[in-house]
Structure formats: structure tokens, C-alpha cells
Amino acid sequence: MKSFYFSRSYVLLLFFLVVYISISYAQTRYLIPYREGKLWGYADTNLKIIVTPQYDVADAFWYGYAMVRKGKLFGVVNGEGNEIVPPIYDHLENCCYSYVTATKGANKGLIELPSGKIILPAKYKDLRTIDDFYCIVTSHNSVSGVINLKTGRWIFPMAYSVNSEQYPWYSATNSKRTIYFKIENGKLITGFPTKPEQKQIIVDATPPVEEMLETSDSSFYYQMPSYDNIEVPRGMGWLYIVRKNGKSGVYSIEKYKEIVPLIYDKVEAVPNSHFKEFFIVTNEGKAGVVTNGNKVVVPLVYEEIRFVDSSAYDSVYIAKFDGKYGIIKADQQLLPFRYDNIYGWFSVKNGFVLYQKNKTGAFLFRRNKFLPDILVEPKYDAISSFRMLQLNNFNPSMPYMQEGNGKIIVEVYQDGKNGFVDLNGKEFFKN
Secondary structure, three states, X not given: OOOXXXXXXXXXXXXXXXXXXXXXXXXXXXXXXXXXXXXXXXXXXXXXXXXXXXXXXXXXXXXXXXXXXXXXXXXXXXXXXXEEEXXXXXXXXXXXXXXXXXXXXXXXXXXXXXXXXXXXXXXXXXXXXXXXXXEEEEOOOXXXXXXXXXXXXXXXXXXXXXXXXXXXXXXXEOOOOXXXXXXXXXXXXXXXXXXXXXXXXXXXXXXXXXXXXXXXXXXXXXXXXXXXXXXXXXXXOOEEEEEEOOEEXXXXXXXXXXXXXXXXXXXXXXXXXXXOOEEEEEEOOEEEEEEOOOEEEEEXXXXXXXXXXXXXXXXXXXXXXXXXXXXXXXXXXXXEEEEOEEEEOOOOOOEEEEEEOOEEEEEEOOOOOOOOOEEEEEEXXXXXXXXXXXXXXXXXXXXXXXXOOOEXXXXXXXOOEEEEEEOOOOEOEEO
16 A cells, blocks of 8 residues: 655645635625615625625626726726726726726727726727737837836837737837837747748549449338428428328427328427427327427427427427416426416526516526526516626636636616616615
8 A cells, every 4th residue: 555755845835725715705795786876886795785885886896807887987996996096097908918998089008907906007999808918909000019017117219110010020110120020829929921932732532433333222222101291390401290181299300200290280499509309299288398209208288388598408398288388307397387477588598587477587498417406586576687696706816716616696677777686585785
């Protein structure tokens, strides 16, 4: 049996690493946009106000930062709730790496995150980044230079005309000279662009006539049965929905046979990108789902069945029973039949929008059996989106976690105003 020896320095390193990670996690908290009246700030998950409502807009956090707007001007707050870029800019846009382009009128500048340090004041006509740390800066009189954003050093002063040449080369030209340069492995290299050698390759894909004659086989011939009507399902060109004598079934072109017999009043294929063969079938007003060989997946006991994008993969369907809608997984019930209507949420994978008594809720089916499905009962005028918050949304140095380890919030609308709700029904808004 092998024995392992850990040196004292290794144990100390491991100890400090654990302490560092623990402290980092302790210093990172979830901040959720919080609205009071018409003003926005941020609260933690216990509804403790961290940033007093003072903004007209406060976005959710993303990789350590959140955009805020006061009046028509934008700024940035960090994961601790500190305002690192004051709201004095007409527009802020992610530029490269950890920089944002800041616009004031017709002027542009560059700000570093997380420090909020102004690398380039907003006085330039245009900024074009090369790689992560180099930027072509152009003034309003069309004179350009190149700056290393990491060091703050000007590689070419504002005295050139900088243009793109043959990729990845650029040229910097003034009245005295032209310098060609490119960025390679984070370093600026000067030289001369060279054109790659032109090679013309002609490929004759036509096999010899003798080979074609040897491989051709005209001895097999199959005649498909005749039907009253044939329909090709969307995205499933190897199948036919066929109809004869008032009954419908499914014919497989690949297998030369009917894989669903002609016994149903109606057959509808479930489109999918997984090449799975599922069909919503109806007989005498009752709907169910069958697959290849007429194997029943969902029994024919429902008044209506609707598929969503993931139905063929998860066997999850919207169903109607006794005049009300619910959600089923194969022959199991995921949501009871008590809703006035349910639709698939096109912008949220495995998401459903619920309607009941003119109010809206949502349901999110999660494939992972260790994660509970998410239900927001209908009590809002409208629901906009689910958002998964991870610790690295507030501290970029934190590792990304797998699904289920973050916190999910839902954006809702009530009385013409939006706000956020967590999965325990806690509302991050007032009035």
C-alpha cells in the first residue's frame, strides 16, 4: 500500500488556501436589485438594504459589477455595493478584459474595473481595442496613437494615422515613416506583413464510370403503400404522417413500414433535434403520446396535449384535464390541473408561464433529480424572466458553480412596475 507524506510547508499552504477561500466566500454576498417606489438600490437576501434606493435603474450583477442609471446618465457599482463609476456618462459599454468604454456626448474614454480608474478621459473620437491590453485612440482631428492599457504607456503617440492592414497587421503612418505592427501573445511586434502563398487546389470528385457501374444496384425496388394523404413533419424528413379511410398513423421511410398504425383520429409529430420519434395522438376526443412501435408514453386520457421544445427529450408536456391545465412528465403529474392556461416560455429553457384568474406565474422544470422544480404561483400581472445569481456575479475571482448552487430570482410586473421575487416568495420591492 502506498504511503503519502505531506511536508509542513504543503500543509500550511493548504491551510491558508482554505482560509482564503472561506474568507472570500464570507466577503461575497448576493445583492439583488431592490425597488422602493420609483427608485432602485440593492438589498441582500435577507432584505437588508445595502445600497439605498437612489437610482432610476439598477441592473442585476454580472461578473462583479452592475450598471446603474440616474436620470439619463450611467454608472457602475461593484459587488460590495460601492459606486466605482459615478453616473455621469451618457453610455457605458464593456470594452475588453476589465475595461469599459465611457461616452459623454461625442467623446469617448476608457475606465478600468474594478478600480474605477480613468485610463483615458472622455475626450476622444474613437477607441478600438486590439487584443486585451492595446487600444487605438483617435482624436477628433483624426490623429491616432496606440496605448498599452495595462501599463498606461503610449506605444505610438497621438501623431499617426493608424489603419488595419493584412490581418493581423496594422500600420502607423506619419509624414516621416510607416511602421507595421501586430499583437502576438500579448506583445507588440513590428515587422512587415507578408502575403500567404496562393495555392489552387482542384479536386475531381467524380469517380470513374467503371466504379459507378460496379457499385450501382438496381436489383432492389420497393413500392410504398398508397394513402389518402401524406404529410412530412417539420424537421423529421425520414417520416410521413399518413392518413387513410379517416384514420392517421406514421410511416417510416427508413424502415419501409408503419411505426404507428392507422388507428388514430389525429397524429402530430413532436419536433426535436435529438432524432427522437414522439407523436401526440388523439382518439375520440382523448389525447396522449406514443413513440416508435406505438408504445404509449402518455396515456390517452387528456382533453389536450401541447409539446414544448424539450418535450421529446424530457417527456414533459402541457396537458388539459377536466377543463384545467397542468404539466405532466410521461404518466406522472408535475403540476396539478388547476390553471386556466399554460404556455411554454420561449425565452427560458424548460420554463412555463402559468395563468389563473387574470394573474401570471411561472414553472421551471429542472432535469437534475437533486434539484427541486421551481414554482411561482400566479399572483402578478406579468413575469419577465428567471435569473440565476452565482457568487462570481459579485466577485469575479470566485469560481463558477454548477446549477443549483446559486440563487434564482424572478423578475415580475405588478401595477405597471417591475421588481424581483425569490423562490421563497420574498419580494424585493415596495409600493
